[in-house]
Amino acid sequence: MLQAIDLTKKYGDFTAVKSLNLSINPGQIFCLLGANGAGKSTTINLFLNFIGATKGKALVGNMDVKSNPQKTKGLISYIPENLMLYKSLTGLENLSFFCGLSRSPLNKDELEHILLKSGLQPDFINKRVHSYSKGMRQKVGIALARARNSKILLLDEPTSGLDPKASNEFSELLLEMKEKGVTILMATHDLFRAKDTGTHIGIMKEGQLLEKFDTGSVSFMDLESLYLKHMKN
Amino acid sequence: MKVLTLLIKKEIKIALRQRLIRIMAIIIVLLLSTALWAGYITYNQQQENVELAQEQRRIEWLHQIDKNPHTAAHYGTFVFKPKTLLSLFDFGLDTFTGTSKYLEAHYQHEFMFRPAQEYSSTIRFGQLSAALVFQLLIPLLVIFLSFNSFTSERENGTLRLLMSQHISYGTIATGKIAAILLILFSLLVPLFTVALIFSNNYINANVIQDLSFRILLLLVLYALYIVIFVSLSVWVSMLSKTGRNSLLILLSIWVFFAVIVPKTATGLGTQLTPLPSLKIFRNTIADDIKNGLEGDLSASERRKELEKTYLKKYQKDSLHQLPINFLGISLQAGEDYAAKVYDHHWQKLEQTIEKQNAISSWASFISPYIAIRNLSMALTSTDVNAYFHFHKHTEVYRRNLVKKMNMDLAKNSKNGEFFEYKANENLWKTIAPFAYTTTSVNRVIASYFIEIVAIFTWIILLLFAIYSYSKKIKASYV
Numbered sequence: 001m002l003q004a005i006d007l008t009k010k011y012g013d014f015t016a017v018k019s020l021n022l023s024i025n026p027g028q029i030f031c032l033l034g035a036n037g038a039g040k041s042t043t044i045n046l047f048l049n050f051i052g053a054t055k056g057k058a059l060v061g062n063m064d065v066k067s068n069p070q071k072t073k074g075l076i077s078y079i080p081e082n083l084m085l086y087k088s089l090t091g092l093e094n095l096s097f098f099c100g101l102s103r104s105p106l107n108k109d110e111l112e113h114i115l116l117k118s119g120l121q122p123d124f125i126n127k128r129v130h131s132y133s134k135g136m137r138q139k140v141g142i143a144l145a146r147a148r149n150s151k152i153l154l155l156d157e158p159t160s161g162l163d164p165k166a167s168n169e170f171s172e173l174l175l176e177m178k179e180k181g182v183t184i185l186m187a188t189h190d191l192f193r194a195k196d197t198g199t200h201i202g203i204m205k206e207g208q209l210l211e212k213f214d215t216g217s218v219s220f221m222d223l224e225s226l227y228l229k230h231m232k233n
Numbered sequence: 234m235k236v237l238t239l240l241i242k243k244e245i246k247i248a249l250r251q252r253l254i255r256i257m258a259i260i261i262v263l264l265l266s267t268a269l270w271a272g273y274i275t276y277n278q279q280q281e282n283v284e285l286a287q288e289q290r291r292i293e294w295l296h297q298i299d300k301n302p303h304t305a306a307h308y309g310t311f312v313f314k315p316k317t318l319l320s321l322f323d324f325g326l327d328t329f330t331g332t333s334k335y336l337e338a339h340y341q342h343e344f345m346f347r348p349a350q351e352y353s354s355t356i357r358f359g360q361l362s363a364a365l366v367f368q369l370l371i372p373l374l375v376i377f378l379s380f381n382s383f384t385s386e387r388e389n390g391t392l393r394l395l396m397s398q399h400i401s402y403g404t405i406a407t408g409k410i411a412a413i414l415l416i417l418f419s420l421l422v423p424l425f426t427v428a429l430i431f432s433n434n435y436i437n438a439n440v441i442q443d444l445s446f447r448i449l450l451l452l453v454l455y456a457l458y459i460v461i462f463v464s465l466s467v468w469v470s471m472l473s474k475t476g477r478n479s480l481l482i483l484l485s486i487w488v489f490f491a492v493i494v495p496k497t498a499t500g501l502g503t504q505l506t507p508l509p510s511l512k513i514f515r516n517t518i519a520d521d522i523k524n525g526l527e528g529d530l531s532a533s534e535r536r537k538e539l540e541k542t543y544l545k546k547y548q549k550d551s552l553h554q555l556p557i558n559f560l561g562i563s564l565q566a567g568e569d570y571a572a573k574v575y576d577h578h579w580q581k582l583e584q585t586i587e588k589q590n591a592i593s594s595w596a597s598f599i600s601p602y603i604a605i606r607n608l609s610m611a612l613t614s615t616d617v618n619a620y621f622h623f624h625k626h627t628e629v630y631r632r633n634l635v636k637k638m639n640m641d642l643a644k645n646s647k648n649g650e651f652f653e654y655k656a657n658e659n660l661w662k663t664i665a666p667f668a669y670t671t672t673s674v675n676r677v678i679a680s681y682f683i684e685i686v687a688i689f690t691w692i693i694l695l696l697f698a699i700y701s702y703s704k705k706i707k708a709s710y711v
Binding site: 048050070073074076077078080081082084085086087088089093098099100101103143155164 | 399460
């Protein structure tokens with residue numbers, strides 16, 4: 001569902017992503033680990049076609065994002081590190097608007113139900129987003145992915161800054177979506193969350209994917225050692 | 234289309250929830266209502282005054298005592314430029330040119346009782362009219378509505394989420410433009426609709442030709458003018474990194490459009506094609522009448538020639554033998570020659586003003602404010618062309634009146650008689666009451682074609698800029 005073929009992004013002499021080859025299938029959660037500037041967010045931006053690749057291809061649903069930008073965006077839901085919604089609209093209004101844009105019109109009751117299922121407190125559904133915490137906004141993002149019935153979810157540090165309870169709830173929602181066959185690519189610093197939630201893990205450094213393995217094949221301690229080893233080198 | 238509707242609804246909802254926008258909209262509506270109310274009161278007062286004065290002058294003309302016709306021509310009459318219904322929307326140059334004129338033999342008087350004479354120097358900033366609100370204040374509202382249309386999305390981070398949807402940048406821009414236009418048109422359309430309905434039944438509608446069509450054109454042109462400012466604001470917002478930058482750029486553009494370009498165009502026009510002072514204009518005419526225009530005979534020579542012509546025509550030796558009063562013929566010949574000289578100099582004056590106006594017209598490509606200002610005045614018949622048109626009409630009326638008086642003197646009195654001969658009411662009645670109708674709207678369109686082209690050029694260029702930028706949008710701006 002998500003595929004990177006020799007995907008490269010250069011900014012002048014600086015290589016942000018170097019010959020990335022990656023394939024993520026439906027029902028998989030691929031966690032990209034790496035320090036700041038490793039190229040995780042750039043990879044996500046390449047899949048979103050926010051930036052063009054210098055070389056190689058980013059495929060979404062077997063379509064090149066460069067030649068099919070609108071079609072591929074139609075398959076994706078994206079939740080950035082800090083999901084920003086329209087502050088003067090309520091959570092429900094935001095959800096209704098973004099669902100409408102993705103041609104997934106649902107009625108008010110259905111949207112409310114999805115927001116509740118995504119963990120948003122009932123009192124906040126009709127409150128303007130300026131009173132929301134970051135965790136609440138991320139939940140609206142998850143609700144959007146659910147409402148859109150997206151086949152692919154791109155997450156850029158989605159639990160960064162969330163309290164443990166909110167992070168845990170978020171992970172549960174991801175696992176639920178994985179069970180439904182959603183293809184998930186998540187960039188994160190959080191080793192624990194990657195081990196706990198991901199099906200596959202990749203470690204990136206200086207634009208290169210150094211390691212790629214199944215989550216089940218390593219313990220948390222091994223993962224931590226491996227990650228630190230790469231970061232030190 | 235559904236996506237566009239959603240974008241529009243979202244933009245309107247967000248805009249209406251912003252206190253600043255609500256306050257500005259209320260202020261604009263209040264100013265607009267005040268301007269229209271003031272315009273309505275002024276219109277009614279002036280209309281009443283004009284009708285009353287016109288009627289009184291007519292009565293005075295018809296009931297003047299029996300007198301020599303040429304004296305009656307000097308007694309003259311006042312004529313008044315009728316206020317048109319549209320002048321309550323745009324006062325135009327009426328405040329500065331005046332609308333009353335005294336007509337008498339030999340002299341082409343200037344317009345009198347200019348309202349601007351009664352104002353202090355604040356008149357330089359213009360009067361509060363509905364047109365002023367539309368031309369200068371609504372663009373400010375547009376700027377405050379749209380300066381952050383893209384920058385706020387970028388600064389708040391919502392643009393990334395929006396751009397990750399199944400939607401193009403061009404569609405987002407279209408939605409934003411359409412939403413702002415809908416908010417503004419909800420202010421504009423009711424006003425013009427009421428005016429349109431009102432105009433169809435209005436008693437004074439016959440003064441201005443094609444009234445309904447003019448209102449419709451005003452509506453369309455003001456709508457296009459607003460489209461220009463909305464597109465410009467959205468475009469600047471697209472290009473700016475922060476809302477602060479966008480607002481500063483747009484306010485600078487507003488000052489450039491509304492103050493710098495008009496002042497520069499006027500200054501340039503005056504420098505390149507200066508007008509003679511009124512004193513020089515009058516003196517040149519007086520000299521040319523006395524000494525003859527461009528090689529013509531002098532006044533005394535022309536009179537001698539005229540004597541010879543008439544003596545020859547009637548085969549007489551002296552003026553006393555003529556069957557007509559030669560004084561009347563001579564006065565009329567003097568009148569005709571003065572008219573020729575006046576027309577010659579007036580034409581030159583008009584040509585100079587036309588050159589100045591041409592500079593202003595071409596400046597429409599630098600400032601759309603100039604385009605709409607000129608078109609608005611033209612369509613409301615308060616522009617310089619309307620002034621010229623009315624002036625020519627009054628001059629035709631004056632010449633006809635004077636000619637009738639002089640020819641009556643020539644035909645019905647003996648040579649040498651002047652005060653001895655007295656005409657009466659029967660002659661006064663032959664002068665029809667003064668009536669005036671403005672030029673046709675086709676003529677207005679032809680005269681201001683450059684401004685119309687400029688408005689369309691602005692729109693095409695701005696929409697092209699927006700959509701070509703939408704295609705080239707860089708990630709750093711998302």
